[in-house]
Amino acid sequence: MKKLWVFLAVGLGVLPLSGLATQSAQATFYCWSLRFHQGEGSFDETLDLTTISGTPNGELAPWYSAYTHRSSFVLDYSGFPITGMIYLDLPPYQDANNNGFEDSFEVSQSVSGSSSGEYTTAIGGGTVSASWNRSAESRYGTCSLHLVDDNYGDLGYYQHTFEVIEYNGTLNYTPGSNTVSGIITLTNESEQIQGPVTFGKSIANPYNALTLQSVPWTNGVGQAFSLYAPAAISRDQILLTNYYGTVEFNDGDLNTSAEDYYTWELSINDLNDSDSDTIPDFSDDPQNVLPRQPVLMLTCGTTNLWLTISGDVGHIYQIVETTSLAWPNWVTNQSLLLTNDPQAVSLPLPATMTKFWRAFAN
Numbered sequence: 001m002k003k004l005w006v007f008l009a010v011g012l013g014v015l016p017l018s019g020l021a022t023q024s025a026q027a028t029f030y031c032w033s034l035r036f037h038q039g040e041g042s043f044d045e046t047l048d049l050t051t052i053s054g055t056p057n058g059e060l061a062p063w064y065s066a067y068t069h070r071s072s073f074v075l076d077y078s079g080f081p082i083t084g085m086i087y088l089d090l091p092p093y094q095d096a097n098n099n100g101f102e103d104s105f106e107v108s109q110s111v112s113g114s115s116s117g118e119y120t121t122a123i124g125g126g127t128v129s130a131s132w133n134r135s136a137e138s139r140y141g142t143c144s145l146h147l148v149d150d151n152y153g154d155l156g157y158y159q160h161t162f163e164v165i166e167y168n169g170t171l172n173y174t175p176g177s178n179t180v181s182g183i184i185t186l187t188n189e190s191e192q193i194q195g196p197v198t199f200g201k202s203i204a205n206p207y208n209a210l211t212l213q214s215v216p217w218t219n220g221v222g223q224a225f226s227l228y229a230p231a232a233i234s235r236d237q238i239l240l241t242n243y244y245g246t247v248e249f250n251d252g253d254l255n256t257s258a259e260d261y262y263t264w265e266l267s268i269n270d271l272n273d274s275d276s277d278t279i280p281d282f283s284d285d286p287q288n289v290l291p292r293q294p295v296l297m298l299t300c301g302t303t304n305l306w307l308t309i310s311g312d313v314g315h316i317y318q319i320v321e322t323t324s325l326a327w328p329n330w331v332t333n334q335s336l337l338l339t340n341d342p343q344a345v346s347l348p349l350p351a352t353m354t355k356f357w358r359a360f361a362n
Contacts, residue, residue, distance in 0.1 A: 022182075023281050024172050025270035029186050029193065030105045031165040031252060032062040032263040034069070039145060039158030046076045047145065047158040049086065052258040059253075059260050060088065060162070067117050075147070077155060084125065088117030088145075091132045100239055101267065107166045107188075110136040119147065126150045139164045139189065165261070167193055171268055175286040176201075180210065184217070192220040199233060207283045208235040212247065212266070223254040233266065241280050243268040291315045291361045297342075298357070304349060310342040311361050318360045319345065323352050333357070 035058045039047035049071040050056035056074060063070040067087040075082040091113030094103040103109035117128040126149040134141025143162050147155040166188060173182030180199040186192065195217035202209035212231040218224050226249065233245035244267045252261035270280035274287040281287070294311035309317055317338055320330040336345065347357070 022172055022174050023270070023272045024170050025268050025272065025280075025282055027169050027171040027184055027186060028101075028267040028269075029167040029169075029247075030265055031261055032105070032246075032265060033165070033252075033261050034060045034104075035163040035165060035261075036060055036071075036143070037161040037163070039160040041077075041156045041158050043078070043156075045078065045156060045158070047147075047160070048074045050074065051260050052256060054257050057253070057256045057258075057260050058163075061260075062263055063087065073119065075155070082121055084119050084121035086117060086119040086128060088128055088130060089115040091115050100236055100242065100244070101265070105164055105166065105265070107139045107164055108137060110134060111141060124149065124151045126155070134162075134164070139166065167191070171197065173197075173282060175281050175284065177286060178206075180282060193217050193225070195225075200230075201283065207279050208237070209233075210243070210283060212245065215247070215249075219254060225252070225254070226250045228262065231266070233268075235280075235283060240278055241269055241271055243270070243280075243282065294359050294361050295342075296357070296359055301346075305347040307345045307347050307357065307359075308342045309338065309345065309359060311338055313338050313341050316362045318362065319347075319357060320360070321355055321357045323350075323355055325356060328356075330358070 036049045037058060041047070048056035049058055049060055051059040051061050051071055060069045060071045062068065068089050070085060070087045073084060073086045090104050091111055094111070095101065096103055096109055104111050111132055111134040113132055115130045115132065117130065119125050119128055126147060129146040131144040132141065141162050143160045145158045145160065147158070149155050167186035168188070169184065169186035171182055171184045173180050178201055180201065182197050183195070184197050185194045195215065197215065198213045199210040200213050210233040212233055215225055215227045228248035228250050231245050231247045233243050236242040236244060244265065247264045247266050249262055249264065251259040252264060268282065270282040272281040273279065274281055275284070277284065291312035294309050294317060297308040299306045307319065311317060315338055316335055318335045319333040321333045322328045322330045333347065
């Protein structure tokens, strides 16, 4: 009885990929404004914050001056409406997870503490004391505002629920020499932002400085955001995998009656580093990466052979064969696109006693 001898060899194609691989990075997007719900006093007084006319929008907006934030307010004090401006600091800066971002804007981090501020009205003003508390993994917290007027004395405590506006998701991007393009998908408990992104790389400093050029993004109901101006995105020189920058919208909350919630922070964390040079693929020179070397396994069926190929899905694998290694004449058996890992291919039983197969990944 004649025995059939079969042999396997593995080859890796030397041609680079015709296109660059899409990479995935983690993205976080949060608003520098906090959303304050209506505050209630001890005797049915109410306090609303707003940055627009008409129905209050609850925005405590960033100020970057004597205090970190400010807003207009409407105080209904025993049926007597008082309007003015409130200026308030957030709790002292904390970064418990050492990621370079203030805990006050990260849902994953808890916040507690006190801060102070002041308010002004058409007839005077006074001081504000704030007590803050928010649990980790909750976007909602509580803030008690205590108003003391310079002329009328203690105006009471107002208990507010406030909200951190943060989205998390992915940035799927294609590296480029001058431009990085991709799709961003961001969600939170109730809303969604998604759309294409284009980043231009700095000529002078392409690995560390980029510009977000356009954001034709939409929310969950298809409303479109627009960018006020191109946004500078910098690579963190301590957290080398992180890129961050301030993004200004023409209107950051499309559900209110006027433009508001303008200022946001975009953070991109990219752990991809194809050439292991400590520069993430997001801003690195694009790499032409070969697929990994395939692994082959051959088994006998009743009327055929089964060649199982383990490799990178989406690449072309060329199977070649010969009957002699002494005088090799490799002939193509077939080429196939790998759609599964592993993937089994049927081969006919050879007519000769000895045959060799090998596979090339391109």
